[in-house]
Amino acid sequence: MTTTEPSTKRSLPIVENFGRRAAVKGAFATLGAGAFVAAISPLRQAAKNSSAAEFMQQHYTELSADQKADVIARLEAETKEQYGADVTIADDRPIPGTKFVYAINLSVCNGNGKCVEACHKENNHDRDTNQSYIRVIEMPKGTMDMEQGSTTYSGAVPKDDKFYLPVQCQQCDEPPCVDVCPVKATWKEEDGIVVVDYNWCIGCRYCEAACPYHARRFNWKKPEVPAEEINPNQSYLSNRVRPVGVVEKCTYCLHRTRRGKLPACLEACPTGARVFGNILDKDSNIRWILENKRVYILKEELGTKPAFFYYFD
Amino acid sequence: MSSITASPQSTGPPEEHESHVTSYPRFIARSLWLATEGSLAFYAWMTVLTALFLVGANAWANQVAGGMIGTNMTDHVSWGLYIANFTFMVGLAAGGVMMVIPAYLYHDRKMHDVVIIGELLAIAAIVMCLLFVVADLGRPDRFWHMLPGIGKFNWPISMLTWDVIVLNGYLILNLHICGYLLYMRFLGRKPNPVWYVPFVMLSIVWAISIHTVTAFLYCGLGGRPFWNTALLAPRFLASAFVSGPAFIIAAMVLIKKLTGVSGLDQPIATLARIVRVTILINLLMVASELFTEFYTGGSHVSAAKYLFFGLHGKTALVPWTWTAIGLNITAALLFLWPGLLELRWRPLLVAACCMAFVGAWIEKGMGLIVPGFIPSTLHEVVEYVPSQLEWKVTVGIWAFGLMVFTIAIKTALPTLKHPAEH
Numbered sequence: 001m002t003t004t005e006p007s008t009k010r011s012l013p014i015v016e017n018f019g020r021r022a023a024v025k026g027a028f029a030t031l032g033a034g035a036f037v038a039a040i041s042p043l044r045q046a047a048k049n050s051s052a053a054e055f056m057q058q059h060y061t062e063l064s065a066d067q068k069a070d071v072i073a074r075l076e077a078e079t080k081e082q083y084g085a086d087v088t089i090a091d092d093r094p095i096p097g098t099k100f101v102y103a104i105n106l107s108v109c110n111g112n113g114k115c116v117e118a119c120h121k122e123n124n125h126d127r128d129t130n131q132s133y134i135r136v137i138e139m140p141k142g143t144m145d146m147e148q149g150s151t152t153y154s155g156a157v158p159k160d161d162k163f164y165l166p167v168q169c170q171q172c173d174e175p176p177c178v179d180v181c182p183v184k185a186t187w188k189e190e191d192g193i194v195v196v197d198y199n200w201c202i203g204c205r206y207c208e209a210a211c212p213y214h215a216r217r218f219n220w221k222k223p224e225v226p227a228e229e230i231n232p233n234q235s236y237l238s239n240r241v242r243p244v245g246v247v248e249k250c251t252y253c254l255h256r257t258r259r260g261k262l263p264a265c266l267e268a269c270p271t272g273a274r275v276f277g278n279i280l281d282k283d284s285n286i287r288w289i290l291e292n293k294r295v296y297i298l299k300e301e302l303g304t305k306p307a308f309f310y311y312f313d
Numbered sequence: 314m315s316s317i318t319a320s321p322q323s324t325g326p327p328e329e330h331e332s333h334v335t336s337y338p339r340f341i342a343r344s345l346w347l348a349t350e351g352s353l354a355f356y357a358w359m360t361v362l363t364a365l366f367l368v369g370a371n372a373w374a375n376q377v378a379g380g381m382i383g384t385n386m387t388d389h390v391s392w393g394l395y396i397a398n399f400t401f402m403v404g405l406a407a408g409g410v411m412m413v414i415p416a417y418l419y420h421d422r423k424m425h426d427v428v429i430i431g432e433l434l435a436i437a438a439i440v441m442c443l444l445f446v447v448a449d450l451g452r453p454d455r456f457w458h459m460l461p462g463i464g465k466f467n468w469p470i471s472m473l474t475w476d477v478i479v480l481n482g483y484l485i486l487n488l489h490i491c492g493y494l495l496y497m498r499f500l501g502r503k504p505n506p507v508w509y510v511p512f513v514m515l516s517i518v519w520a521i522s523i524h525t526v527t528a529f530l531y532c533g534l535g536g537r538p539f540w541n542t543a544l545l546a547p548r549f550l551a552s553a554f555v556s557g558p559a560f561i562i563a564a565m566v567l568i569k570k571l572t573g574v575s576g577l578d579q580p581i582a583t584l585a586r587i588v589r590v591t592i593l594i595n596l597l598m599v600a601s602e603l604f605t606e607f608y609t610g611g612s613h614v615s616a617a618k619y620l621f622f623g624l625h626g627k628t629a630l631v632p633w634t635w636t637a638i639g640l641n642i643t644a645a646l647l648f649l650w651p652g653l654l655e656l657r658w659r660p661l662l663v664a665a666c667c668m669a670f671v672g673a674w675i676e677k678g679m680g681l682i683v684p685g686f687i688p689s690t691l692h693e694v695v696e697y698v699p700s701q702l703e704w705k706v707t708v709g710i711w712a713f714g715l716m717v718f719t720i721a722i723k724t725a726l727p728t729l730k731h732p733a734e735h
Contacts, residue, residue: 025349032363039367042374046454055454059465135691146692147612167691176536182473183458184465200465202458203381203451206473208391212536214691217388218451221380244380245451302535 049222050243059184060197060236071199072236079241084227087241089234092258094191100252100307101192101279102263103289104166106296107313109273111136111157111164118268119168122253123239124231126223133250134168134265135214144296168265169194169215169250170298170306177207177216177249186247192307193252195237201246208247212299213306216249252276279307340499347727348720359719362712369709372702373448381451383702389695390686392449394703397678398710399445401556403527404549404677406438406483408557410520411587412580417513423579426732429494430568431561432487433721435520439484441714448706472530479523486516491725498728524549537685539616544602549677551595556673558584558591559644559666566663568722574729582654585662589648592669596645599676612692616684619694629696630683633675640672 053074057063063071072089079087116132125131137146138153141161149165158164175194178186185201188194208216222244234240235255242248253263257276266274277286289295293311300306376383386393409431415421416428447453458464459477468474490509497504528546535541562584565577606617618624623631647653647665654662688694699707722729 025346035363035367036370039371040374042371042378045378046374050454059458137691145612147615147688149692151691151693176534179470180473180534182467182471182477183455184467185458200455200458201452202455204446204449204473205391205451206471206530208388209531209685210534210536212690214388214689214693218391219380220384220386221382243452247451299536304535 054199057199059200061187068236075236075240079230083225083230083241085230085232087230087232087234089236089240090255092235092237092254094189094193095258096190097280098191098278099280100171100257101277101286101290101309102171102252102307103275103286103295103309103311105273105275105313106163106165106310108271109136109164109166110271111138111153111162112270113157114268114270115166115265115274118264119250121229122231122256122264124223124225124234124241126219126221127225127229128221131217131223133215133217134166137165137167138162139165165310167213167215167298168308169252170213170304170308171250171252173305173307174303176210176212176304180206180210182206186249191254191258193254194249195251195254196246196248197237198240198242198246198248203245203247205247212302212304216247218247219244336500337496340496343499344495344724348723351723355719359716362716362719365712366709366716369706369712372705372709376448376702376706377453383700385697385700385703387695387697389689389693390683390697392682392686393697394679394699394707395445395449397682398707399442399449400527400549400681401674401678402438402442402445402714403480403524404553404556404673405560406435406442406480406557407520407524407550407553408555409435409438409561410517411554411558411584411591412561413513413517413520415583417510418517421580421583423576424583426576427565427574427580427729429491429725429728430565430722431557432491432516433725434557434561434564434718435487435516436484436491436721437714437718439480439487440717441710442480443484444710444713445707448710472526472533475526476523476530479519479526483516483519483523486512486519490516491721495725495728498733503733521550524553531681531685536690538613540681540685542602542605544598548595548598548602551591551598552673552677554591555588555595555669556677558588559669559673562588563663563666563670564718564722566659568729572726572730574726576732578656581662585648585654588666588669592641592645592648595673596641599641615688615692619687620680620684624688625694627687627694627696629698630679630687634680637672637675637680640668641676644669644672 051074053070057071058067068091072091075089076087079085079089113136116134116136119125119134120130120132123133135151137149137151138157138159139146139149139162141163146165153162171188171192171194173188173192175188178188178194182204183200183202186194186196186207203218205218208218219242223241225241230241231239233255235251235258238251238253238255253261253265257263262276263274266276275286275289277284279287279290281287289311290309293313296310296312297306298308298310384393412424412428412431416425447456450456459466459474461468466474468478490512493509494504525546528549531537531540532542532545562581565581565584568574569577603617603621606614615624619627620630620634622628644665647661647668652658653665683697687696
């Protein structure tokens with residue numbers, strides 16, 4: 001029943017120069033550990049840019065009013081310190097009884113791109129990469145297949161044989177991006193807007209893979225915006241300057257729309273193609289359009305249920 | 314010392330003269346000592362791996378400090394070399410189960426003697442998976458947000474949380490199985506089946522689950538037609554059962570040569586016979602996928618077109634793809650030839666394994682991840698070629714994985730050289 005070999009196996013083998021070998025091994029292990037510490041020393045740079053308070057910060061939905069105030073004060077001070085700009089970061093909450101939807105008149109949009117530019121400025125996007133939440137696709141007339149389109153068109157618009165399809169976050173009622181997030185850093189609020197807690201996102205970019213509308217952006221580098229160009233009217237869940245390494249997206253300018261204003265892309269549109277409003281308001285313009293116009297929903301077959309519509313005259 | 318008072322049939326913790334509190338640290342110390350003993354060639358090998366690992370660690374630290382702009386990923390191709398390698402390594406980890414099944418379900422004695430090689434490979438591969446995921450995170454400092462309890466874990470909705478659970482679970486299972494067997498060996502006691510056989514059985518199911526869940530990460534995304542196929546999980550498993558056994562065969566040929574462990578030829582033959590079938594199943598599934606794509610046509614086929622022939626003049630992946638197809642078919646033909654199992658054709662067998670391994674790496678790595686993003690969801694074609702930084706980090710993680718595997722095999726050598734009697 002019992003094995004016969006155990007007793008000899010139970011102790012360390014007697015090696016003549018055991019002590020010397022142990023010392024040599026120890027020395028190499030120390031050398032290796034030292035080399036490792038040197039190799040990862042650039043991390044100290046990264047640590048300098050992030051505070052202990054930021055590291056310990058809880059999820060947005062779990063912050064008490066006091067904690068929120070502290071976080072916002074810290075973020076404002078950081079913007080001052082790192083960008084030299086005095087900004088106000090509010091915590092705009094949904095207005096009860098509101099469900100925001102957006103519509104674009106494709107018969108009118110002429111591809112001038114003013115919305116793209118307005119978004120870039122309003123939302124404090126990185127200047128270098130010319131980031132924006134909106135892409136406009138120039139499409140040949142006679143198709144709705146985006147394969148035929150181009151986002152890199154140039155020259156005078158509109159061209160006779162083309163029409164223009166602006167795409168941004170569709171604020172889906174069944175958002176795949178929210179489902180896939182492993183840490184609940186992104187969610188849908190009561191007024192329909194899908195938001196991101198930039199201080200909770202771990203930067204795995206699964207949401208970017210899941211979104212069928214190319215609506216999400218990742219901060220591949222620390223955004224750079226000159227102090228005088230920073231939009232100081234900010235909100236925690238929308239256009240405050242984002243940290244590096246996290247995902248962001250269009251929020252229907254909630255720092256404006258939750259205060260009764262219109263999104264920046266709509267205000268900038270010279271053609272009047274954009275209509276925004278509260279679909280729960282029976283007298284709203286948007287409600288009338290959706291009830292009376294021919295409406296097209298982008299990738300409707302995917303079942304994402306967008307709160308974003310295209311219509312034709 | 315040698316008198317064992319507890320009955321071998323006892324299921325509770327056996328009584329010992331020495332308690333586990335003191336003998337377990339001695340076991341760890343002895344394992345560490347054993348793992349760092351070796352020839353000059355061994356030290357050279359470990360030094361090279363350490364150097365490569367340090368280069369990777371440094372590149373990663375720079376990536377964290379400077380932002381992921383150092384990679385060539387973009388908002389169009391938002392996953393690249395890291396996730397490609399992650400996906401492949403999950404397969405390698407699952408592939409080790411092709412030793413466990415013959416050993417424990419079919420009671421193949423020879424396989425049973427060396428099955429620990431497959432389990433140790435699973436440990437090394439999972440460690441690499443976790444490192445590749447961490448390398449891909451924009452904010453590794455917020456890793457704790459994913460910890461259940463203190464973070465916010467989006468389970469069961471997010472497939473990524475499932476993956477976190479199954480991968481870590483598989484790691485723990487294999488650590489337990491290998492650790493228990495080696496510890497019993499150190500104590501000179503016969504392992505009690507109650508303490509490891511149920512876990513081995515669980516690990517078989519678990520191995521299938523890790524690669525299925527990893528496939529579900531991709532195939533559940535409606536916006537990515539290239540991934541959105543029910544065939545993805547079976548394909549992942551088939552290719553895992555090519556790459557895993559292929560790696561193990563090559564490793565066993567090497568182990569036999571370097572350490573004189575005997576009794577490896579029969580397990581090698583068994584694994585080669587497994588690859589002979591799995592490699593054909595994998596090719597069949599690829600062919601089935603391609604038929605569906607190209608015969609149907611339409612915009613659904615754009616990604617496959619990009620992968621095989623290029624799209625709008627963009628052809629970065631085309632040479633990779635055809636290399637993989639060439640390697641896979643050549644390897645499949647070699648495995649079909651019965652002579653490959655003969656001892657004198659060992660180098661050819663290893664070559665066939667390397668071809669199958671690299672073929673699977675391309676097919677399931679870059680060949681699967683990148684076309685998911687090209688064309689993008691708005692049908693833009695933005696290409697991706699990994700940056701030097703990404704290659705450094707990747708090589709560093711591979712070096713670390715090989716270090717873990719080497720040390721693990723070293724620790725298990727006494728068991729491999731003198732298998733316990735049955």
